[in-house]
Amino acid sequence: MIRVVPAPAHVVAGEGSFGLAGATVSGPLAHVAAELLGVSATATAATAAKAAKAATIRLAHTGGDSAEGYRLVISPDRIDLTADADAGLFRGLQTLRQLATDGRVPAATIDDAPRFAYRGAMLDLARHFFGVADICRFVDALALLKINHLHLHLTDDQGWRLEIRSRPELARAGSTTQVGGGGGGFLTQDDYRAIVAHAASRFIAIVPEIDLPGHTNAAIVADPALGEAPAQPYEGVEVGFSSLAIRRGSTYAWLADVLGEVAALTPGPYLHLGGDESHATSDDDFRYFIARAAAIGAATGKTVIGWHEMGRSRDLPPGTVGQYWGFTTPQEGAAELAHSFVEQGGRVILSPADVAYLDMKRTGDDERGLDWANGPTSLRQSYEWEPTAVVPGLTEDELLGVEAPLWTETLETIDQLEGFALPRLAAIAEIGWSPRGTSTADGAFDDFATRVAALARHWEATGTLYWRTPEVAWHSADRLTPAAAPRERDRRD
Numbered sequence: 001m002i003r004v005v006p007a008p009a010h011v012v013a014g015e016g017s018f019g020l021a022g023a024t025v026s027g028p029l030a031h032v033a034a035e036l037l038g039v040s041a042t043a044t045a046a047t048a049a050k051a052a053k054a055a056t057i058r059l060a061h062t063g064g065d066s067a068e069g070y071r072l073v074i075s076p077d078r079i080d081l082t083a084d085a086d087a088g089l090f091r092g093l094q095t096l097r098q099l100a101t102d103g104r105v106p107a108a109t110i111d112d113a114p115r116f117a118y119r120g121a122m123l124d125l126a127r128h129f130f131g132v133a134d135i136c137r138f139v140d141a142l143a144l145l146k147i148n149h150l151h152l153h154l155t156d157d158q159g160w161r162l163e164i165r166s167r168p169e170l171a172r173a174g175s176t177t178q179v180g181g182g183g184g185g186f187l188t189q190d191d192y193r194a195i196v197a198h199a200a201s202r203f204i205a206i207v208p209e210i211d212l213p214g215h216t217n218a219a220i221v222a223d224p225a226l227g228e229a230p231a232q233p234y235e236g237v238e239v240g241f242s243s244l245a246i247r248r249g250s251t252y253a254w255l256a257d258v259l260g261e262v263a264a265l266t267p268g269p270y271l272h273l274g275g276d277e278s279h280a281t282s283d284d285d286f287r288y289f290i291a292r293a294a295a296i297g298a299a300t301g302k303t304v305i306g307w308h309e310m311g312r313s314r315d316l317p318p319g320t321v322g323q324y325w326g327f328t329t330p331q332e333g334a335a336e337l338a339h340s341f342v343e344q345g346g347r348v349i350l351s352p353a354d355v356a357y358l359d360m361k362r363t364g365d366d367e368r369g370l371d372w373a374n375g376p377t378s379l380r381q382s383y384e385w386e387p388t389a390v391v392p393g394l395t396e397d398e399l400l401g402v403e404a405p406l407w408t409e410t411l412e413t414i415d416q417l418e419g420f421a422l423p424r425l426a427a428i429a430e431i432g433w434s435p436r437g438t439s440t441a442d443g444a445f446d447d448f449a450t451r452v453a454a455l456a457r458h459w460e461a462t463g464t465l466y467w468r469t470p471e472v473a474w475h476s477a478d479r480l481t482p483a484a485a486p487r488e489r490d491r492r493d
Ligand code: TNX
Pocket: 239, 276, 277, 307, 325, 357, 359, 370, 407, 408, 409
């Protein structure tokens, strides 16, 4: 049985299976493959000699320019995994890892490549703080699903979560609060680098967000000169009450310092400047601010991303990416704003809140989670939608991809993050990777649910929590750990 999430583009099943016991692996990423598959890499002379007789897994580069595509040919005596880039080999290894059950990999030929270049998840570190260990754990869950971007929402009214060396007061005085109290926290620049490196080893790019000009109460608490009026530390969950001082020159000197450091710390191509829910900023001021802020962001060499409200500005740097967070049902204002990015030479990331917001309640019984976006949101609802149908008039090429945000007003521990993200994030990952129509064809959800059941083995083996939704026929044999009863490990370090 070929049970892989996200579903590969082309699969032809073969005869027999390959046994992993005693197999060796060679080629680029051999050590990564060895670790993921539990086999040995043929790095030393001794293992190489043994390898002559053992079944082999060969990884190799091919000459094209596919960023993440790969080809997997599995026969009973060898496996060939080829790709143009290391990222493609790594994605192919996730397929191989999912296919391996009881030490055997079914024979098959798989030709695979993603539908969209951008497949993301977002983690809100501002409402509740999460440290390096938790974030790296979350990154590992993304890797299994072939997600290639992790957007970190680093600043909001409740906290500023990244050290800025030229503006030390931001982390020092802006990070001690979070929703409901309990202390908050922040990432040092070394912490951030460690996360970037861990993600890079999984071919995942970090997308840092500094949310502007609203959602800035914590920054104004740390540096009152940034606001029109003094601000008080805030540990509630309301949005839309704060704004930077828009017409003060020093605001933009501050911004250049902050964005310069964030860009320098971030090897990935994107810099997210927020722009959402700036209800305390007048329309004129908002447009003026966004034009200047986006120019400062683009001057760092990064491609700017903004929530769809940023499309209210008609002075965006060419190529600015919009992130749509309206619903999948027609939403005139938000859809128009999404088009504004395309009209200015950019593309759109879809995060339709009614299907892709991982912080929505899963069932009506959930004590945590929000419900404003037509929640609760089932696994089936997360799965049965088609990207090109969300914003009328946006074509396949105008979509950069999809992203599932995980806001943390009600989520405080890594277990809660995992339990809300999984398995709904698997649905978003498949919509981003698999060919058009995969999630909307007749019987698609039943097929998906069968494949999701197979993912549980990996989550159980790594102690990753997931929601045992009744929509999936979970295999009881997969219950390696008592995961269904939520453990309240608090790993906020
Ligand atoms: C809306 S989506 C927000 C966030 C909240 C989230 C809660 C968006 C750009 N802004 O500030 O955390 O809803 O679901």
